[in-house]
Amino acid sequence: MNEYLAVGKIINTHGVKGELKVHPLTSDISRFDYLKLVWMEENGNMVEYFVEKVRYHKQLVLVTLRGIDTMEQAAKLKDCLMKVDRKHARPLDEDEYFIADLMDCEVYENGMLLGRVTDVLQPGGNDVYVTFGERYGEILIPAVSSVIQKIDLKNKKILVSLPEGLVESNDI
Numbered sequence: 001m002n003e004y005l006a007v008g009k010i011i012n013t014h015g016v017k018g019e020l021k022v023h024p025l026t027s028d029i030s031r032f033d034y035l036k037l038v039w040m041e042e043n044g045n046m047v048e049y050f051v052e053k054v055r056y057h058k059q060l061v062l063v064t065l066r067g068i069d070t071m072e073q074a075a076k077l078k079d080c081l082m083k084v085d086r087k088h089a090r091p092l093d094e095d096e097y098f099i100a101d102l103m104d105c106e107v108y109e110n111g112m113l114l115g116r117v118t119d120v121l122q123p124g125g126n127d128v129y130v131t132f133g134e135r136y137g138e139i140l141i142p143a144v145s146s147v148i149q150k151i152d153l154k155n156k157k158i159l160v161s162l163p164e165g166l167v168e169s170n171d172i
Contacts, residue, residue, distance in 0.1 A: 004039055004046065004083040005098050007031065008061060013075050018068040019053075022061040022082055025099070027122075031090050032061045039083045046083075097151060105156045107131045107141065114139060114167075117158070129158070136167045 008022035024032065035051045053064035063082070068074050089098070099120045107114045107129070115133020120143075122128075127143040141147060141160060150159040 004085055005089050005100050006081040006083050007035070007038070008082040010077050010080050010082060011060070012078060013071050014062050016071045018064065018070050018074045020063045020065065020068070020074050020077060022063050024061055027096070028090065029056070029061065032063070034090075035084070037084075037088070038065070039085065040077060040080045042080070097153065101153050102129065102151075102158075105151070105153070105158045107133075107158045107160055109160050109162055114160070139167060141166070
């Protein structure tokens, strides 16, 4: 499993004093209130930053990091993923999973491999698992209890029961 988990993506700078605009990648945006330390990959190395200030603006989080004091310094972090190490991640509720753990899971219906999870979309009401496989290509699978039957992270497998019409033929 990944040692680091993404909690946000830096999408831009905010102001001239190094504040960062962060798109949250967590189901609980309030988790930013408790961040003390974050990690970002820079030139292939994980670099730690201490969080000095967090505030919210619309659906974004504005974050000030120690040592990032100018707009130019902040701009270098644009498009970076803001991560926490797994041991400091917030505890998950039952039937809740870290996106990083779902990536590359094999998805099966009735014993047939549909593909692997390549992305998880978060459009609103429920997550959507983007799955790609040879037989159907890309399938957008709603992550709801009527569809997702079982998630086995240890074996990287997800069992599903697809709704009628989601793929060309449901006679799997």
